[in-house]
Amino acid sequence: METTETESTRNAQTPLNPADFPQIISVDDHTVEPPNVWSDRLPKKFRDTGPRVVRAPLKEMTFLGGKFAPVMGNPGDDGPIGDWWVYEDLHRPLTRLDTAVGYDRDEIKLEVITYEQMRPGSFSVPERLADMDVNHVQSALCFPTFPRFCGQTFTEAKDRELGLLGVRAYNDWMVEEWCGPEARGRLIPLTLVPLWDPELAAAEVRRNAARGVRAVAFSEIPPHLGLPSIHGDEWDPFLAACAETGTVIAMHIGSSSKMPSTSPDAPPAVGSTITFANCCFSMVDWLMSGKFERFPELKIMYAEGQIGWIPYILERADVVWEENRGWGGVADKVRKPPSEYFADHVFGCFFDDAFGLKNLDSIGVANVLYETDYPHSDSTWPKSKEVGEAQMGHLAPDVVERIVRGNAIDLLGLDRDGCWRP
Structure with missing residues (x-):
């Protein structure tokens, strides 16, 4: 039987x-x-109730069974003294796990810190670019910290008007x-996006x-946040907006x-x-949802989920x-093997796999993207190249080129130099 080389194994001849x-x-x-992201942008009447930074002692803090539970002292x-984000009833400290680069692995512990105790590249653009240079990084897509990874902080808040303004203020600062x-x-x-309202979410997209x-x-x-699953129609306005604008859904x-765990007393390890x-469970949800049939331009990616x-x-x-x-309940809406939808719509991201x-x-070479996770404790900085x-x-x-930068350029609409141009 005739055999052929695959794209990724040709390197036996071309190291x-x-x-x-x-x-x-x-x-x-x-x-x-x-600290000034929201205080500079919210209407005056909300500046005392919107997100703001307070320096205060830590009373106690645990991270067991996937649950993070800090208690702010008076x-x-x-x-120990740390900087805390305060918003409605939420008291959320900055921790060493938020910004661990530059520290020895044995020094990285779950402890509160101040802005002065973190690497400036965590929050300052010039220092971030300098740290990217050290790490052989051309460009970077950055997830939030205080809002949490998809804006749960605002979704869980009581005041929806303030929550929507908080989302928009963050987006204005980001852009x-x-x-x-x-x-x-x-x-x-x-x-x-304001996850509590798919129509508002579509407008923000x-x-x-x-x-x-x-x-x-x-x-x-989403159901873990008390929101509808993607199997119903509730998210369709949001999904339609993403498909129409070429906006990638990043999870x-x-x-x-x-976070996945096995018991309330399971250690963080x-x-x-x-x-x-959770990426695994989520991807099966999407593949079996029929959404890629209904929205054929839709693209999704899984950050820090690895690919193995x-x-x-x-x-x-x-x-x-x-x-x-x-x-199985999917014959009428999933019209081809799920792996075929994956090839056209889903991207996995890794930093060490x-x-x-x-x-x-x-x-699939076209479905894999590279990341560095700066400035988190898992980050490969400053050795991501190595x-x-x-x-x-x-x-x-050519495969390395696609994984390390080419696929991201295509997916995120960057210019050929790998830069974002509004």
């Missing part, structure tokens, strides 16, 4: 030269919002300042698309406010090992679709 490793476009980094109380002229096209905007935004954050499993691990699990798990899930989904069509790269042919070289050394140079 990657480390000096030629392409400049990275990271599709999953993070920004720590400066001025004068004993305890006009974080990704503004000072960033020189190297920071790529990712915006939020279109408002931002009109100024060049091509990515919006969304929840991997970060933890964007359902429920358990959840950290299985962080991909994808081949088996696609194989299993195809088997279920074929063998359980009589009672040697196993996934060894099985790239079962995933990690990429070590894990992609078996791949052809």
